[in-house]
Amino acid sequence: MNNDDTFEPVIIGFTCNWCSYRAADTAGTARVKYAPNIRLIRLMCSGRLDPTFVLKALANGADGVLITGCHPGDCHYVEQNYKALRRFHLLKRVLTQMGIEPGRLKLVWASAAEGAILAAEFDKFINEVRALGPLNLPLQKQKTFSTPALEEVAA
């Protein structure tokens, strides 16, 4: 815990290789500052986002998850960000049913040039999750995330 016992959220952010990850890089190159609470994972496309990733992140200690990708119409793979959008909306409802505040999951579009905008969105989301407080799900200490299907595929 922090010395002064203030809660600092941990956010996992999913970025897409072509737009939002490059936007984060652009923010870096421009030295735009944002809070250190967010840790990014690079996917090739926001369409790669499996809802299980979000659930795992929350189950393993994250207090919030941010999904980012190319603006609708600009997806490098044509239209896969629309599929990410659909999954996001359904997932939000599922999370609410599980008793997790919907404000812990957010979707933001950013193009490769919008570094400053993305950095501002990071800060905004971090503040929103800080206000919600820690998630405090009982932590899963599994070494790998296994479902029967995945185990067979891995075998």
Add this chain to the structure above:
Amino acid sequence: MSEKIGVYVCHCGTNIAGIVNVEEVSQWAGSRLKDRGVVIARDYKFMCSSLGQELIEKDIKELGLTRVVVAACSPHLHERTFRTACERAGLNPYLCELVSIREQVSWVHTDKIAATAKAEAVLSGGVERVIHNEPLEPLKVPIHPDSLVVGGGIAGIQAALELADGGNHVYLVEREPSIGGHMAQFDKTFPTLDCSACILTPRMVQVGNHPNITLLTWSEVTKVDGYVGNFEVAIKKKARYVNTELCTGCGICVEKCPKKVVDDVFEAGMAKRKVIYIPFPQAVPNFPVLDAPNCTFFQKGTCKACEKFCPTNAIDFNQKDEDITVKVGNIVLATGYDLFNPRRIPQYGYGRLENIFTSLEFERLCNASGPTGGNIVLKDGITPPKTVGIVHCVGSRDQNYNGYCSAICCMQSIKFAHLVHERTGADIYNFYIDIRTPGKSYEEFYQRVLDEGTHFVRGKVAEVTEVARSPEEEGKLIIQVEDTLIGKQRRIPVDMVILSAGLEPRYDAKETGKLFGIACSADGWYIERHPKLDPIATMTEGVFIAGCVQGPKDIPATVAQGAAAAARIQGKIQQGEITLEPIRASINEDQCSGCRICNDLCPFSAILYHEDRAVSEINAALCQGCGTCVAACPAGAISGTGFSNEQILAQIEGLLLLNIDQKESKKVLA
């Protein structure tokens, strides 16, 4: 853990080390991540240098490393550098990961303790992920040596000629009856005042005669399938109703045709043409086209004058559109621009008041083969103007219309001022916001026109009106403008107004882009791979852009881009095959239940369904690796190489420091 992981933390001079305590991160990895398989952790000033890379290569050879993680700059910069270093040392390059602790940590955070803690988390994420990396081999696909150039303006012509001169076959597709594009419409070009047709037509003729160019005018691309090196393109050759094997281009059919319609393409609406027509005298190819929707025969079943008088029986009213398919390895999109429509600015009176012309219309007025034989006269066809107003930035640099600068309008407006001065001796006013003359000899041209006595008024024109407030204004067009250099409103009566309308993307640019798999920016111009370092490539391998499709530019820049696209393609053709990144998806047939949810998700049509076995299969060469199907499969039957479920789930654990003492995890949240 059976893997032997080497961790390398880069200082990047002070770029990283100035904020992140790199020695601490390296020591932390060496001790706390030992149980995860890290056998060596080093930090070094510049990992991307030869010495830095050698550190990795030495450790691979001496310690038998099976995985490498470098914590440094963005993978978009040096992932390939480190992967190649691993390859040199005998380790499969895809077993190396680069995580960013510079763009995403040291450059964006100020709290050193928090930044160091985050760097440790990011590194841990990379370590957990790399354990699940698999050795991959890049795909090699052959490159078809033919190329497709879409658009027969100067950009497309340049690209086609360079490719053809290089010994490669090119299909040049143009949707108008002749190549030439907008440049064929101009009279003189700035700053040299070269006659546009005189410098363009020799190239057009070369294209028409070149043994390596298949010229398909009056044609459009309807479908593009395939991937770089192996595109299959469907082209519709629209019916000309003229048999080009028999036609000699004599032009008798055009002469005898009894019906005229307004030519709103080449003549920009300033003149009429016949229903069967050759767009301009120097057209390539020199075959006429019959405008069927306006043809008396197609409307009423009578006339057929052209057929009667054709000496070679070349007119064929039964001709149909022809659909062909061609195979090419690379594509250049050079479809040009459209002009901003000044009707959208009602206060400028265009379309409502007489003697207000757009830039393209004025070009036709100046052109010797235009409606007035090159005489600059008013709409009555006889009277030359005594005063002319030229308005810059119409629809450009304007929050209400297009925010960008159209790059060529200042020079074009100055050119118009020169031509009006030369041919009419009229009093000329140019209304500008800034004078932008950056090219070679451009500023000198501006000085020359200043010396000729043209008045330059710095102010955005508010209104063009015919409502006179004084006797001098009667019968004139009055330009209302604030002259910002003297701080006064002015009303300047003129006989003729020329609106330098801005450049816009083609009205169907977005649809055309979708056909080829490329996207448009917010302004509608196609998106280049990198705005500074790669303006002619796109995010789609094998598809290139040249000329104004990428953004407004002058002729020299357009020609340079056409040549650049050709050079890039020649380089690829020479290599004979292209290497594709092995980031692909594949379906485990035993897991697949045949639900077909994945089939419709693929925008590249890479997933086939086998009816007999009731399973789906992915074509590895068509697959672009987006991973949407991997995420969608309810059975988890699809795996994605390079971004597998195992890798990402492990990375999540690593980022949250799950496999390390939980108390530690809380501490690093700082």
